[in-house]
Amino acid sequence: MARRDMDGSAARLVREALAYADGLHNLARHLSQNAAQAEDLVQETYARALGAAAQFTEGSNLRAWLYRILRNTFIDLYRREHRARTDGGLDTVADENAPVVQGNAEPDQVRAVVGHEIERAMMVLTDDARMAVLLDLEGWTESEIAECLGCATGTVKSRLFRARAALRERLRDHGK
């Protein structure tokens, strides 16, 4: 009977979690840069959420919990051999595949900057720094982001500061 109750509440929890599918997929896509991996990542996130539902404290932040599962799943599945990308310290990684976006002085052309150029600029950031920027953009508080990344709020603050400075530098001529 206890088992039935647990499974029932687990299902309810994950059903509630379905409301975050769009945001989770968006983040998964920005982390993996790969459509198939992003879908797999979201599916595995929900599978793990269900498996770990008993550990979720009723009333705590479901969104931050889910995103944290997604982050950890991403590291487990795709970053095992590249942990340096998520390690603290520097918030940018030397990535030859993410060239600096070329600026352009013509305002019209500046406005015409295409999304994938920004995405490539984002790829200069470490996974956690990129997550922080994306979640901040979605209106998450610093403490929510900290909960998701498993670090202190002060770390989020400084990480966001450095990551956005790096983005400003790379996208300077496009944002004006």
Add this chain to the structure above:
Amino acid sequence: MANEERAMSCEEVRPLLREATRGALDEQTRARVYAHLAACPACREVADEERALDRLLEERLPQHPASLALKRRLQARLPAVVAPVRRPLGRWLVPLAGGLAACAALVVGLRREHPSTDPLVAEAVSDHLRVVYRDRPIDIESGGPHQVKPWFTGRLDFALPAVFGGDDEFTLQGGSVGYYLDRKAAVLVYKRGLHTASLFVFRADGFTFPATNQDLGGTSAAVRQERGFRVAVWRQGQLGYALASDLNPDEIVRLGSRIANSS
């Protein structure tokens, strides 16, 4: 008090500019930041860049919401946990006995190098999972094909041909009416030992079938691996057939051949 009113330095102001430009600072701090900005062109420029970066990301960064197909797949797997009890390992995505094997299959599925993008194959697995997880996957218990086939009459928008009624190796458990992508389907459930196989029969019109690579005793089928399951998809006349199971490759071909040659 004196300390609070002291003018802020650039180093103090810069980390606050993101919040300042969004109006997220308390009144007092905000006033001090803006007092600094009024006197410091360099920090004003950074503040402008902060605003510009927000605008650029908000307006130009591509957004990737989950596809409807993905949402449907996520949704489809949920009822599995509402009806547990009989499954000691009734975890989402863990289909049958042997949680470890299924987890391995899941990982294999996740790490596949060339994920199947064929919608007919993907749908077969999603629908098979639904069959496995449903409380009552079968609406008509099989007393043999003569009992099952008439049950479908009037419940489908096509005439179901003769169905494979099972033999010593594969037993027909029964059937139900389901959906295959956008259309009604006859769902037939077979068992081989502990393994379940789901057969979906549906109108084939409008579907593009995947390239065939397997002979089912006169009928060509596409046999694929998808998320750890074996799927056979083929077309016979106006109807499409999709068979999904955790059977091994030889077994699924044998079952597929018997089904194809009964129709």
